[in-house]
Amino acid sequence: MSGEVFLDNWHKQSAANQKKYKNWLQRVQRNKVLKKLPTLHEEAFRHIDCSSCAQCCKNYSPRFKTPDIKRISKHLKMKESLFIDTYLTLDVEGDYVVKQTPCPFLVENNACSIYEIRPSDCARFPYTDEDVLLKRVNITLKNSEFCPAVFYVLEKLTNEKL
Incomplete structure (x- = not known):
């Protein structure tokens, strides 16, 4: 996968990239991207430790x-x-x-x-290895604002030529 993702200030980066993510999610070739999600999901979690964050548990409910x-x-x-x-x-x-x-x-x-x-x-959260990431745009955008793994995967995908 192309491009390095910097997790420093990821909150600000995610907020600044919401429009880019939304446009990309609305026009993406789903089948191509679905094949990439499991690898990107695993890659994201090699860089991110959920127990150091837990924003999903602190601010939202399943x-x-x-x-x-x-x-x-x-x-x-x-x-x-x-x-x-x-x-x-x-x-x-x-x-x-x-x-x-x-x-x-x-x-x-x-x-x-x-x-x-x-x-x-x-x-299942943050759904970065399944079609929910692509199908439920509003949830994906919301999740990208508080989950660094969603931010990571979206950055990798939107910066790659698909």
Whole structure:
């Protein structure tokens, strides 16, 4: 892949490049890019340590789908209804999300107390190795503003001649 990505001041770079990212995401040749995503995803995480950041856990919530709620409440030895009442609320789209940020399962050293059974949204985040990156432009742009891995992948892709 061409071009080095500098992670210093990535927040400012991402903010300055939102229009570039949006234009690129709207006209990209999806099949070509999809083949590159797994490699770029792995490359990004060779440079980025999620536990040094955890902005996703501190500022946003994953969706908790029914299988997630069943699995996590069972692990916590709670009835599903109590788990929901204790930790979750419905958002404007009708999805269960955490009541407050940071995530109640985020513990010291930016670790997740339910990592092995975390919601599928958490396991998949930041979607840099799947088609969500290309299909859901608004989410990708939002994620690029708080996740250095999304910034990294978008920088690599938008600076490359495809």
